[in-house]
Amino acid sequence: MLQKLGQLFGVAVAAGVLVAALVAPLLGGIGITARNVATGFLNMPSELETPPPPERSIIYDVEGGVIAEVYDQNRELVELDEIAPIMQEAIIAIEDSRFYEHGGLDVMGTFRAALRTIAGRTQGGSSITQQYVKNVLIESATSQAEQEEARETTLGRKVRELRYAVALEQQMTKDEILEGYLNIAYFGDGAYGAESAAQHFFSVSASELTLGQAATLAGLVRYPELYNPRLNPDQAQDRRDVVLDRMVDTGVITREEAEEAKTEELGLDITMPSNGCVPSKQPFFCDYVIQEIEKNEMFGETETERARWLRTAGLEIHTTLDPDMQAAGQKAVDKWVPRENKSRKVAAEVFLEPGTGAIRVMAQSRNYGPDESKIGETSINFTANADRGGSTGFQAGSTFKAITLAAALDEGLPYSTSFTTGSTITVTGQKSCDGAPLSDWTVSNSSESGSAATHNMVSGTKGSVNTYFARLQKRVGLCDVIRMAENLGVTRADGQSYDNPHTQGNNSFTLGSEEVSPLNVAGAYATFASRGVYCKPQAITRIVDHQSGRTIEIEPECERRLSKDVADGVNYLLQQTFRGGTASGLSIGRPVAGKTGTTDNSASAWFAGYTPNLAGAVFVGDPRGPNQYPLRNVTLGGRYYSVVYGATIPGPIWRDTMVEAVKKLDEKSFAKAPSKFGSTSEPAPPQRNDDADANPAAHQGGVPDVVGLGRGEAVAEIQAAGYQANVSDLRLPSDQPEGTVAVVEPGAGSRLPEGSVVNVFLSRGPSGGGGGGGGFPGGDWGLPGFDSEWGMF
Structure with a gap:
């Protein structure tokens, strides 16, 4: 001492x-x-704190692959023995050849630098310890004033640095100081520290640097931009040769070694930095992870503090994203809805692991960028809620019917709960959650939502019958259905409550008229898959903070929200959609359950489905405004669609993703339908009578010719003939006057069993195409076929 x-x-x-x-x-x-x-x-004050300098943070996928790097300064801290000895010798030779001999003060060098400073000309000559002190003061500055003080070209600054340097030599070993300097020094072109500089300029680690490469880098620290080898190769080469000569003078290398190194080209192999989410292959998930850190108070008191921690602390951020599943998801959305489609439609999907909430897939058919006016580019994550970089949401259509089923089963209603409904009904007497009466609600079956008849939960779900679910919601209670949605994590994407004045009077809640995110819908369906255990969607599992030495483990946030019986009951019902229901043709060769969703006027289309160990939700629509730009008469991926339903595009996206994703998962089966909910049989179909005397219309006149008639008159004639009339929301271009019947299907004269459904399409007047007639329009308008598989619903 x-x-x-x-x-x-x-x-x-x-x-x-x-x-x-x-x-x-x-x-x-x-x-x-x-x-x-x-x-x-x-x-003078001499105690200098030497915190680690700002370092880049890295986001990893579940297999350890790099998703993105995030930083204020491109720096990777390494230990001294991870830096090639020749690099250490080069920096000492050119910056402070007596580094291991002096006590922090190189008298002649400092004297020379100080004289030039007094004369108004900055001059090097400070020892490596003094330079390290200067960099520490700059990096640790927390205000503009401190930054300016650390950079000022005054004698006072030189003296302060010298006092700190003298004290630092008593606190740290020479090797520790050299390690700190080589990690904090700026080498130009955005590269901080020897490791990042080696990777940037030569695509090697600092431990692999050659003599010529080391001399090049060592020459940069004096004037990083002047000697930048990428921008100024001639100056950089001259400076390299100066370093080599200096290394000869100090005895580090021989003259022959120096001359041989001088004959070499710079040999640059530039690796440009990839800061942030724009260059990432998973940019929207990257953005979601950043939002999770910046918006979560567990990572700091203020958002500014959290953002700085993320970009300077050198974090290892381990996430849930599965690279193989993500690749399958991105391929599927790009295939069905190409990123730069002229109609500006977007597909977005997210897949979760039931029982943990781990986000395995988060993809959308957009390039990541700030220019929203550019086709195919956005910075909005359409899978997420607004508070996590997402949109304000989209109406989810009939995917909400699963929520109504859960509410009904939770209240003990059996599968046999039946209603006889027409193609259009009026629901009266519904009340909001505060008890206020709501206005009457008229609801119709759309062309994709099944026929008018007597339905129970099984047939109503299989056919996605709007009128059935309107009646079921009334039976359960609108507020109970709303509370079930919240219980399953399905909140509005804009953060508003379902009870606010804007949404409280929403009669059509069961038909998915609220704006939600695919992430929340996937979370609800994952709850069914996990037999009633809801898990908050999770993107981050672990954060390693090397600077503080702490590791933050983030456990899944899960709790039971449904009984096993209720979840199993919903699972049974949603399996039926793949068995002759609206999801026919979307099976993947193992047990699956799910639900299509199409909103009014095909504003947007959805599909949500799951296996027992993976759940996903897919949205397709127009971010400019689905109602203003519906999914009608669009060409996507080289295919023309007159109208898009949940099973037209979202379903195949889900299927294509799921087929690949489940390859690495064990095949599991759903539990059997709980006996407590009674029989799983569908209601008996309308009685068929081939006796001409019993039903003359079935054999004699068949379907009446109602083309050109008004809606009411046409419906009356069809019903008088012994059939049910289903008037579609879809209006066709036709020579018939607007609002009159353009087409019926099956066509006039078709002989059907009593009670069969006749689909009626009204005219929207001439629109540049043919129409009219009593036959099914087929390919002229690209309408879906009303076959037994309902594959387009």
Whole structure:
């Protein structure tokens, strides 16, 4: 200890002599002495905190692949033994050849630099320790004033740096100081520290640097931009040769080695930095992870503090994204809804692991970028809620019917709960959650939602019958269905409550008229898959903070929200959609359950489906406004669609993703339908009677010719003939007057069993195409076929 104090005082006296010599001409010989200056020098603040410099954070997928790097400064901290010895020798030779000999003060170098500073010209010459001190002061500055003070070209700054350097030499070993310097120094072109510089300029690690590469990098720290080898290769090569000569002078290398190295080209192999989410292959998931950190108070008191931590702390951020599943999802959305489609439609999907909430897939058919006016580009994550970089949501259509089923089963209603409904009904007497009566609600079966008849939960779900679910919601209670949605994590994407004045009077809740995100819909369906256990969607599993030495483990947030019986009951019903229902043709060769969704006027289309160990939701629509730009008469992926339903595009996206995703998962089966909900049989179909006397219309006149008639008159004639009339929301271009019947299907004269459904399409007037007639329009308008598989619903 006494020896160190003696060394410190000796250095202080030397510093005093130097400072006295420098300031004496300025002070006019007022009697200041070197010892007085030395005493004052020793009394200056000397304790310098040396926190790790800002370092880049890295986001990893579940298999350890890099998703993105995020940083304020492109720096990767390494230990000294991870930096090639020749790099260490090169930096010492050119910056401070007596580094291992002095005590933090290179008297001649400092004297020369100080004289030039007084003359108004900055000059190098500071020891490596002093340069390290300067960089630490700059990097640790927390205000603009501190930044300016650390960078000012004054004698006072030189003296402060020198005092800190002298003290630092007593606290740290030479190797520790050299390691700190090589990690904090700026090498230009956005590369901070030797490791990042080696990777950037030569695509090698710092441990692999050759003599020529090391000399090139060592020459950069004095004037990083002037000697930038990418921009100024001639100046960089000249500077490299200066370093090589200096290494000869210090005895590090021979003259022959230097001359041989001078004959080499710079040999650059530039790796441009990839900061942030734009260059990432999974940009929207990257953005979601960043939002999760910046918006979560567990990572810091303020958003500014959290953002700085993310970009400077050198974090290892381990996430849930599965690269193989993600690749399958991205391929599927790009196939069915290409990113730069002229109709500006978008597909977005998210897949979760039931029982943990782990996000395995988050993809959408857009390039990541800030220019929303550019076709195919957006910075909005359409899978997420608004508070996590998402949109304000989209109406989810009939995917909400699963929520109504859960509410009904939760209240003990059996599968046999039946209603006889027409193609159009009026529901009265519904109340909002505050008890206020709601206005009457008229609801119709759309062309994709099944026929008018007597339905129970099984047939109503299989056919996605709007009128059945309207009646079921009334039976359960609108508010109970709303509360079930919240219970399953399906909240509005804009963060508003379902009880606010804007949404409270929503009669059509069961038909998915609320704006939600695919992430929340997937979370609800994952709850069914996990037999009633809801898990909050999770993107991050672990964060390693190397600077603080702590590791943050993030466990799944799960709790039971449904009984097993209720979840199993819903699972049974949603399996039926693949068995002759609206999801026919979307099976993947293992047990699946799910639900299509199409909103009014085909504003948007959805599909949500799952296996017992993977759940996903897909949305397709127009972010400019689905109602203003519906999914009608669009061409996507080289295919023309007159109208898009849930099973037309969203279903195949889900299927194509799921087929690939489940390859790495064990095949599991759903539990059997709980006996407590009774029989799983569908209602008996309308009685068929082939006796001409019993039903003359079935054999004699068949379907009446109602083309050109008004809606009411046409319906009356069809019903009088012994059939049910289903008037579609879809209006066709036709020579018939607007609002009259353009087409019926099956066509006029078709002989059907009593009670069969006749689909009626009204005219929207001439629109540049043919129409009319009593036959099914087929390919002229691209309408779906009303076959037994309902494959387009």
